Amino acid sequence: MSRRILLIVLSILASRCVFGQVPGILGLPDRIMSSSRIGRVSARNTPTAIAVDTATVFFPSFGTKSVSQDYDFFKYLSDNDLKQDAKTLLQGAYAQSDTLDFLRAKVLFFDNKFYQASSLFSRVPSSSSFGPEAFYYRIVALSSVGEYDLASGLLNSPSLPKLFSAGGPYAELSSLQAAGLALLKGEKDEWARRSASFTFDDYALLESEKVLSDISINRFESRGKRAGIAALASTFIPGAGKVYAGRLGEGVAAFMTVGSLGAITAENWKKHGLKDWRTILAGSLCATFYLGNIYGSYMSVSIEKDKRIANENATIIYHLHLPLRTVFR
Numbered sequence: 203m204s205r206r207i208l209l210i211v212l213s214i215l216a217s218r219c220v221f222g223q224v225p226g227i228l229g230l231p232d233r234i235m236s237s238s239r240i241g242r243v244s245a246r247n248t249p250t251a252i253a254v255d256t257a258t259v260f261f262p263s264f265g266t267k268s269v270s271q272d273y274d275f276f277k278y279l280s281d282n283d284l285k286q287d288a289k290t291l292l293q294g295a296y297a298q299s300d301t302l303d304f305l306r307a308k309v310l311f312f313d314n315k316f317y318q319a320s321s322l323f324s325r326v327p328s329s330s331s332f333g334p335e336a337f338y339y340r341i342v343a344l345s346s347v348g349e350y351d352l353a354s355g356l357l358n359s360p361s362l363p364k365l366f367s368a369g370g371p372y373a374e375l376s377s378l379q380a381a382g383l384a385l386l387k388g389e390k391d392e393w394a395r396r397s398a399s400f401t402f403d404d405y406a407l408l409e410s411e412k413v414l415s416d417i418s419i420n421r422f423e424s425r426g427k428r429a430g431i432a433a434l435a436s437t438f439i440p441g442a443g444k445v446y447a448g449r450l451g452e453g454v455a456a457f458m459t460v461g462s463l464g465a466i467t468a469e470n471w472k473k474h475g476l477k478d479w480r481t482i483l484a485g486s487l488c489a490t491f492y493l494g495n496i497y498g499s500y501m502s503v504s505i506e507k508d509k510r511i512a513n514e515n516a517t518i519i520y521h522l523h524l525p526l527r528t529v530f531r
Contacts, residue, residue: 443499
């Protein structure tokens, strides 16, 4: 009987163990159970942050040709997602101009070189025909690399041109981006102040305003799941806290593993006695995995919350960028 139960445990854990996200020595048994075949059934991938390429891009020295002559061709390449061709085009020795800075900044932006893109966008004056677009793309570029305070400072600057401030043609777009940054920073009062300007009338901004409003409910109003409840649930029923946290596969793996080890312990106790080494070994393993199951359940709630926030942050940044495609078409 004990051999059959042991075989069940080994079949659960028969996989390449991959260290999960639950930290610490006590988290080791939880990581083993979570990395089993059953444990990975409902595993969720950790949101991947935007891969930011910080390698410096050197454009050639300036020449005499005006980039405006090739602007239509650049726009054609950009609109047809021929980003690499557009980048190659701008390697030409063009004369220095606001237009050149803007176009090169756009190339860097779509190549995920946000720091360099932000630097070039900052060189385009607000009085330029590309000034407003450069300003808002710079906000998105800074947000994409976590420079939330700097981006907020630009939007809340007392010297902000009337073009972007209250009453200006881009006032609601400024409010949208400022509200999104407030969500990213977890500033409830700032979110309420900025989102009060949402009209839900502008087609270019409508979808993004709705999405950010929905995210604000999760971020500021929803109480969410509690780690203590997850730990308590797994104390009474191994794996129940994992299911509560949203990790069904890991919960099933924990229940079967702890249950099987408990059964092995009970069988050896009955056959060989409490002090027999086989009973002690099985009991020790059972206790270790039982405690790991409780600890892992407690930590899983925080991990799932972090994943949710990471997903929401990626969505927020996307919706800071999305309206720009329509507003500045």
